[in-house]
Amino acid sequence: MIDKLKEQDYRxxxxxLAVLKILAGSDAHPSAEHIYExxxxxFPMTSLATIYKTLTLLKEIKEVLEISIGDDHNHYDGxxxxxxxxxxxxxxxxxxxxxxxxxxxxxxxLAKKTGYRITNYQINFFGICPLCQKKV
Amino acid sequence: MIDKLKEQDYRxxxxxLAVLKILAGSDAHPSAEHIYExxxxxFPMTSLATIYKTLTLLKEIKEVLEISIGDDHNHYDGxxxxxxxxxxxxxxxxxxxxxxxxxxxxxxxLAKKTGYRITNYQINFFGICPLCQKKV
DNA sequence: ATATTTATCGATAATGATTCTCTGTTTTGA
DNA sequence: TCAAAACAGAGAATCATTATCGATAAATAT
Numbered sequence: 001m002i003d004k005l006k007e008q009d010y011r012x013x014x015x016x017l018a019v020l021k022i023l024a025g026s027d028a029h030p031s032a033e034h035i036y037e038x039x040x041x042x043f044p045m046t047s048l049a050t051i052y053k054t055l056t057l058l059k060e061i062k063e064v065l066e067i068s069i070g071d072d073h074n075h076y077d078g079x080x081x082x083x084x085x086x087x088x089x090x091x092x093x094x095x096x097x098x099x100x101x102x103x104x105x106x107x108x109x110l111a112k113k114t115g116y117r118i119t120n121y122q123i124n125f126f127g128i129c130p131l132c133q134k135k136v
Numbered sequence: 137m138i139d140k141l142k143e144q145d146y147r148x149x150x151x152x153l154a155v156l157k158i159l160a161g162s163d164a165h166p167s168a169e170h171i172y173e174x175x176x177x178x179f180p181m182t183s184l185a186t187i188y189k190t191l192t193l194l195k196e197i198k199e200v201l202e203i204s205i206g207d208d209h210n211h212y213d214g215x216x217x218x219x220x221x222x223x224x225x226x227x228x229x230x231x232x233x234x235x236x237x238x239x240x241x242x243x244x245x246l247a248k249k250t251g252y253r254i255t256n257y258q259i260n261f262f263g264i265c266p267l268c269q270k271k272v
Numbered sequence: 273a274t275a276t277t278t279a280t281c282g283a284t285a286a287t288g289a290t291t292c293t294c295t296g297t298t299t300t301g302a
Numbered sequence: 303t304c305a306a307a308a309c310a311g312a313g314a315a316t317c318a319t320t321a322t323c324g325a326t327a328a329a330t331a332t
Contacts, residue, residue, distance in 0.1 A: 045310090053291095070202070072318095073289055147328055152280090182281085185319090188318095188319065189281085208290085
């Protein structure tokens with residue numbers, strides 16, 4: 001992560017380093033607020049805006065994945081910053097990675113394999129449609 | 137939809153009927169704001185809060201599907217109110233249904249089949265994890 | 273039909289995550 | 303050392319969604 005930052009001529013500040021450390025050290029898919037609380041332990045003067053700015057930067061250089069689970073606040077994954085499926089518990093809101101494919105029976109397989117009672121899922125593909133490709 | 141409402145002892149009001157009609161008559165996955173604009177054509181006195189309340193109700197009785205695409209506002213599908221994959225254009229924000237399974241090669245198949253240039257996708261499964269199932 | 277009960281409505285304030293603005297500070301490179 | 307650019311911090315602004323609450327209207331019984 002640090003190398004990626006330097007490669008692209010971004011500065012490595014203490015605040016950024018602190019965010020990087022938390023992202024690298026957690027597989028709990030923390031929210032911006034949660035990262036903020038963690039960073040404040042070592043850098044009490046840090047602003048929440050800085051957290052967001054750092055996350056935006058990391059998103060741009062593809063070193064963090066932003067995850068929207070309809071929870072009114074986003075979560076961030078710095079360990080596996082590429083698109084991959086997640087499994088979210090509606091009760092405790094825990095997010096875990098669920099790397100398996102198929103789909104017709106993924107839901108049932110997933111339920112069997114992980115013990116989760118799956119009640120819903122969300123699949124979104126993002127891209128450029130044929131019409132917009134022409135417009136370029 | 138109307139029957140479902142009556143079954144569960146909900147009232148059928150003009151405002152609700154207007155929302156139902158728009159949901160039933162559109163496959164464009166409209167936002168609450170968009171539904172609001174449409175409803176106001178026939179019922180100018182309608183409040184945006186009523187749109188949200190109706191959508192919440194329809195979500196509860198599973199007659200509409202709420203779709204979060206990280207666009208800062210949700211979209212609604214009243215035609216196919218069950219979880220299913222969507223394909224979103226990053227440029228024009230158009231949302232279309234993408235009913236195909238598999239996953240390992242869904243992305244490539246989808247690209248070939250629809251002409252979309254897929255740059256990202258999001259998959260979320262919602263459920264109850266083993267620990268929380270025990271807690272019940 | 274009319275009255276009664278109660279869900280629903282409309283208007284607006286409140287909430288809360290994220291972004292913006294602006295000012296001061298730090299880093300970089302000549 | 304110094305100017306230019308990047309960055310941080312504080313708090314205001316934004317904006318979708320929710321909550322509040324008095325007024326209104328739908329369903330049902332009288």
